[in-house]
Amino acid sequence: ESPVPLDQFLSTNARNVQALLSCGRFPINVDLLRLLPSLRLVVTPSAGLNHIDLSECHSRGVAVANAGSVACCDVADLAVGLFIDVLRKISAADRYVKQGLWASKTSYPLGSKLKGKRIGIVGLGSIGQEVAKRLEAFGCSISYNSRNQKKSFSYPFYSNVVELSANSDALVICCGLSDQTHRLINKEVLLALGKEGVLINVGRGAIIDEKEMVQCLVQGDIGGAGLDVFENEPNVPKELFALDNVVLSPHRAAFTPETLTSMREIAVGNLEAFFSNKPLLSQVIDD
Amino acid sequence: MESIGVLMLIPMNTYLEQELQKRYNLFKLWTAPQKPQFIKEHANSIRAVVGNAGAGADAELIEALPRLEIVSSFSVGVDKIDLAKCREKGIRVTNTPDVLTEDVADLAIGLMLAVLRRLCESDRYVRSGKWKKGDYKLTTKFSGKTVGIIGLGRIGMAVAKRAEAFNCPICYYSRTEKSDTKYKYYPSVVELASNCQILVVACPLTEETQHIVNREVMNALGPKGVLINIGRGPHVDEPELVSALVEGRLGGAGLDVYEHEPEVPEELFGLENVVLLPHVGSGTVETRKVMADLVLGNLEAHFLNKPLLTPLV
Numbered sequence: 001e002s003p004v005p006l007d008q009f010l011s012t013n014a015r016n017v018q019a020l021l022s023c024g025r026f027p028i029n030v031d032l033l034r035l036l037p038s039l040r041l042v043v044t045p046s047a048g049l050n051h052i053d054l055s056e057c058h059s060r061g062v063a064v065a066n067a068g069s070v071a072c073c074d075v076a077d078l079a080v081g082l083f084i085d086v087l088r089k090i091s092a093a094d095r096y097v098k099q100g101l102w103a104s105k106t107s108y109p110l111g112s113k114l115k116g117k118r119i120g121i122v123g124l125g126s127i128g129q130e131v132a133k134r135l136e137a138f139g140c141s142i143s144y145n146s147r148n149q150k151k152s153f154s155y156p157f158y159s160n161v162v163e164l165s166a167n168s169d170a171l172v173i174c175c176g177l178s179d180q181t182h183r184l185i186n187k188e189v190l191l192a193l194g195k196e197g198v199l200i201n202v203g204r205g206a207i208i209d210e211k212e213m214v215q216c217l218v219q220g221d222i223g224g225a226g227l228d229v230f231e232n233e234p235n236v237p238k239e240l241f242a243l244d245n246v247v248l249s250p251h252r253a254a255f256t257p258e259t260l261t262s263m264r265e266i267a268v269g270n271l272e273a274f275f276s277n278k279p280l281l282s283q284v285i286d287d
Numbered sequence: 288m289e290s291i292g293v294l295m296l297i298p299m300n301t302y303l304e305q306e307l308q309k310r311y312n313l314f315k316l317w318t319a320p321q322k323p324q325f326i327k328e329h330a331n332s333i334r335a336v337v338g339n340a341g342a343g344a345d346a347e348l349i350e351a352l353p354r355l356e357i358v359s360s361f362s363v364g365v366d367k368i369d370l371a372k373c374r375e376k377g378i379r380v381t382n383t384p385d386v387l388t389e390d391v392a393d394l395a396i397g398l399m400l401a402v403l404r405r406l407c408e409s410d411r412y413v414r415s416g417k418w419k420k421g422d423y424k425l426t427t428k429f430s431g432k433t434v435g436i437i438g439l440g441r442i443g444m445a446v447a448k449r450a451e452a453f454n455c456p457i458c459y460y461s462r463t464e465k466s467d468t469k470y471k472y473y474p475s476v477v478e479l480a481s482n483c484q485i486l487v488v489a490c491p492l493t494e495e496t497q498h499i500v501n502r503e504v505m506n507a508l509g510p511k512g513v514l515i516n517i518g519r520g521p522h523v524d525e526p527e528l529v530s531a532l533v534e535g536r537l538g539g540a541g542l543d544v545y546e547h548e549p550e551v552p553e554e555l556f557g558l559e560n561v562v563l564l565p566h567v568g569s570g571t572v573e574t575r576k577v578m579a580d581l582v583l584g585n586l587e588a589h590f591l592n593k594p595l596l597t598p599l600v
Contacts, residue, residue, distance in 0.1 A: 077430055088393065095411075097565050138449060
């Protein structure tokens with residue numbers, strides 16, 4: 001709200017600021033941190049942390065708290081919704097009926113059965129686990145790739161995303177964006193997924209090489225995609241608009257009133273805990 | 288086998304048509320310029336009828352085919368077949384149960400997610416370029432919503448199992464309470480509708496279940512409630528459904544079936560809380576092939592005097 005440029009505002013007003021509430025997109029980087037010498041806590045209402053320089057915070061002794069797993073059910077619901085939509089052509093068929101095309105009674109193209117589909121989850125964190133639980137109820141089988149193998153889950157683990165992709169009928173991207181996951185889903189992974197393969201992304205756009213993905217979709221090298229996130233939101237490659245095997249969502253996976261309320265509550269809870277010298281509710285521990 | 292006449296009522300599946308053509312003397316009713324004439328002409332050789340959800344052997348057709356022995360439906364629902372007449376005349380009837388249960392249940396959940404999370408509408412929002420001008424609004428959480436199921440048969444149970452994975456409490460209405468289930472039973476559809484947030488129609492269509500979802504039920508479901516119909520169009524009072532949605536007395540609907548397919552009330556086209564599908568419940572490549580093989584298998588068994596695979600009558 002201030003008309004003054006940020007660095008000036010901060011050097012004048014922010015010397016004693018101990019806690020910062022992020023709005024979820026504004027980068028918390030070294031330039032900003034330098035202007036807040038007394039900072040000890042960054043709270044972000046999102047689950048995503050890619051806008052925060054975690055190692056810089058760590059080296060400055062600044063704790064980081066995010067939304068924990070409050071959004072994971074809604075995000076998992078959207079991932080599953082996008083998957084069913086792509087396989088059963090729900091959005092495409094809804095368009096068809098609402099344009100009055102069914103009256104011609106040419107039968108609508110058939111979709112693909114969910115049961116027996118092999119799902120490759122990229123990132124078996126709280127979101128990935130909720131996705132797995134849901135898809136198992138549809139008779140899908142689950143495998144995953146994650147930074148570390150999770151011993152408490154019996155799903156087959158692949159240390160290599162290309163191998164996971166080669167053994168999956170669908171990839172569901174549930175991981176966070178980091179240096180390691182940037183463009184993780186590249187041409188090799190996409191080609192391994194194959195002509196019948198489906199890609200679902202509820203992570204961050206930059207985890208996928210978007211240009212390659214678009215080309216694969218246009219050329220039919222992969223079977224379809226359901227996307228909630230993109231490299232340069234709100235810009236979406238317009239080649240996707242012509243495709244019926246693609247379902248597009250405007251980054252709304254976590255956006256239900258219940259989850260926003262929970263995000264607000266946990267952000268406030270973290271701030272309260274901090275100022276009462278109690279343990280944070282959802283501190284991000286870099287593992 | 289070549290001389291056995293089989294009457295196929297409407298186009299339903301290319302593979303099935305080709306196989307029937309190979310094995311039998313196939314008569315395609317939809318190609319006839321004059322249907323009653325066509326039937327009369329071939330009545331003496333027709334021993335089997337193949338129909339589906341859209342067309343079946345009614346009393347008139349049965350009477351017109353004196354040599355009819357078996358009706359094999361490419362569907363699980365047999366509301367278009369005059370079962371009483373078939374029983375009376377000793378005509379066998381087969382359908383395609385079990386093989387399509389999962390696909391229909393999957394679609395029911397897909398419709399729930401599409402309506403509550405506005406999948407189709409937000410896809411439109413992105414494709415139209417509106418996202419560049421502003422964020423899409425909030426949508427309604429699906430996980431944890433109470434799901435009420437009308438009819439706890441194969442499909443109803445499959446819907447329940449899937450919804451439970453989303454932490455949805457399940458309740459149901461059935462002709463009689465089921466002793467082997469933990470789900471909460473309500474003795475009337477209105478009570479069920481008053482106590483759930485998403486109501487799914489998953490029972491067979493009979494005289495008793497016509498308009499089982501009427502104005503009273505829709506009002507009980509309410510302005511935050513969502514109706515999902517994966518049964519048959521006539522389960523729902525369609526004009527009442529349209530006015531309930533248009534007036535906001537009902538929160539939303541996901542429909543795969545309609546009273547007069549392929550006609551769909553146009554008032555629904557512009558509603559963002561409504562998702563409309565062209566009767567694709569069992570519409571996957573895999574399942575339609577299995578259904579076709581079941582029809583073929585039943586016919587083969589019958590003409591070889593072997594036990595039918597999935598007889599109803």
